[in-house]
Amino acid sequence: MSGKTSQRLFRVRLEQMVGQLRQQITGGVLTPGGFLPSESDLARQYGMSNKSVRQGLDVLAQEGLIRKIPRVGSQIAERPVQPAATVTLGVNTSLERDIALSALLEKFHREHPSLRVQTMTLPGNAANFVKEYAANGLADAFLINRQYFQSMEESGLLPTLEPLSADPGAYRFLNDSFTADGLLYARPVQFSPVVLCYNTEHFREAGLPGPDSSWTWDDCLAVARLLAEQRGGYGLYFYERSYNRWPVFLLQSGMRFERDRFGECDIAGTPLLDSIRLFGRIIHDAVIFPNMLSESNDDIEDLFRTGKVSMILTSYTSLNELKHTAIAYDISTLPYLCEPRTLTVPIAACIRKSSPSPRKEAALVLVDFLSSEEAQRMIRCETLSIPALKSAAEAAAEDGLNRPPRFDLYRDILPSMRMHHDLNLTSAGFVMLWRMLKLYWSRVIDEETLCRDIRENLGEHIRQEAQG
Structure with a gap:
């Protein structure tokens, strides 16, 4: 297993731990005043190091769900926020690297404390994605590339997506790529030329x-x-x-x-x-x-x-x-x-039309955020990927990353x-x-x-x- 594969596996396990603990807290399974299992126990349960577990607990602490008490443990906050809606976002495993997904979602949660996003991994190829999409309603929103979009179009599934308003600030060819019959079905987030x-x-x-x-x-x-x-x-x-x-x-x-x-x-x-x-x-x-x-x-x-x-x-x-x-x-x-x-290869966000309220409304808030100037500038500053929003893509970025001198080649x-x-x-x-x-x-x-x-x-x- 390569180091980068191990890194992605670590991220999947970390997101799984944070997501499950978050659901147990907000759903009342873990009651206020009680304590989470020890870091060592969580490390064994999720197959991670104690240091990695602490990173996940820091996320829950920032969200106000737990209080970390030195030499005692992680206590469930007395009045955890009960989310008004939890959105399931389907993603590819590489998106953590490509758009700094965890950082984006952490910022989204801070700005929208009543909404919660949990991620699920999409199948690795377009054909399998289409089959699973048509067979179940597990996800409310997706981040997909143009090949997945084409497979959905050929399978007659585009009408199951919620039409979205186009952002005139995005590169025009990106909006065109996710438009069919005059309707935009996925809002561009980033693109990556070879x-x-x-x-x-x-x-x-x-x-x-x-x-x-x-x-x-x-x-x-x-x-x-x-x-x-x-x-x-x-x-x-x-x-x-x-x-x-x-x-x-x-x-x-x-x-x-x-x-x-x-x-x-x-x-x-x-x-x-x-x-x-x-x-x-x-x-x-x-x-x-x-x-x-x-x-x-x-x-x-x-x-x-x-x-x-x-x-x-x-x-x-x-x-x-x-x-x-x-x-x-x-x-x-x-x-x-x-x-x-x-x-x-462009990536865009889309919403399942049949997702029930208030999850569908929350999914729209999430898609609006991912395509916003704020989120797009985060992608610009924390990655070497190209945001879909022209103003963010062409903004200066003093971030200390090892960028190629000709980064603006695109x-x-x-x-x-x-x-x-x-x-x-x-x-x-x-x-x-x-x-x-x-x-x-x-x-x-x-x-x-x-x-x-x-x-x-x-x-x-x-x-x-x-x-x-």
């Missing part, structure tokens, strides 16, 4: 100028080879199985998947096929690109942080892994193939940002394409077979989706 991140010391030691927007992939690979030969280690790396990495190459073809007059998708002889070939050429170059060293994007950040890799494809949210390090690094636009494009690449749906594939079609590309990039099938499978199977699938 960029090239590089170790500036490695480049300086090798006497090489840093990357710039003129770089093609051939330029990048040539420099990666020089770095690998001069320094040892590897020149370039990214998590090749990530849905937020390999689609970048297809987007840079300048094309999208479309049916011909026979209802098929024929990519033979097209820039799309060139982009697929390029991806395969990179990941099979053993001199510059390591194999068998990663099981997630977290591993990529670890290899970069420890100096084993000179350049990585990463996102602004993943840069948060570097914010407390001393590593010298910077970011640049991605090298390009046919067109200088990158992939961006402003220059806004016109080049694309999303998964720009490939013109349904959610199911995207998964089908990935299965075929995995076989090709693993050299299980050849190029002729890949083109045939895409032409026949993907084309037929899209036609069925279009008809039904």
Whole structure:
């Protein structure tokens, strides 16, 4: 288990402990004047250290639910606040890192003491999320990305969401991304484009100028080879199985998947096929690109942080892994193939329309808060993520974090940002394409077979989706 995975597990356990104790206090299970179990007992119960338990107890003390009495214990406050409503917020586990979620919720609770937010972890992929969403009403609000939103749209579930007012201060493309039939169904919170991140010391030691927007992939690979030969280690790396990495190459073809007059998708002889070939050429170059060293994007950040890799494809949210390090690094636009494009992943908050009052009203207060200037500036100052609100994203931030000198690069690449749906594939079609590309990039099938499978199977699938 990687250190970053352990950190997320710690956060999940901490939130579970705080949430359960909070519910027991506000629900009257733990009565005023009584005491919580000892720190050691709580540590054993929730699988955490005493120090971690104390962090959770500090949260409850700040909320006025307990009093910490030195050398005695944690006493239930005499008159704990009875929340008017408790909102269940569905989140991805990475959001603690991406938007400093705990800090945001602590501030929300201080400003709205009569409301309480408990979090639940959403399924790891869009298809499973849609199934669970349709099957139960466990969550009142969600923080979802654009792929989850697309899956909901294709499943006919958007009408089950509460339409929201758009914030004119948010970047326009974000509002557009979560709008269907003229209605905004999710209010943007943050977005994260993919960029090239590089170790500036490695480049300086090798006497090489840093990357710039003129770089093609051939330029990048040539420099990666020089770095690998001069320094040892590897020149370039990214998590090749990530849905937020390999689609970048297809987007840079300048094309999208479309049916011909026979209802098929024929990519033979097209820039799309060139982009697929390029991806395969990179990941099979053993001199510059390591194999068998990663099981997630977290591993990529670890290899970069420890100096084993000179350049990585990463996102602004993943840069948060570097914010407390001393590593010298910077970011640049991605090298390009046919067109200088990158992939961006937006996150937005939505509300279940059928949530009962007063939970639905409380969920709206929460969504308003997450998209407010106040919360958006917290994201700006406590993370390296980009807030959805333009004024907050472009505000100065003197926070002591290890930001890349070119942090504002995202402003220059806004016109080049694309999303998964720009490939013109349904959610199911995207998964089908990935299965075929995995076989090709693993050299299980050849190029002729890949083109045939895409032409026949993907084309037929899209036609069925279009008809039904």
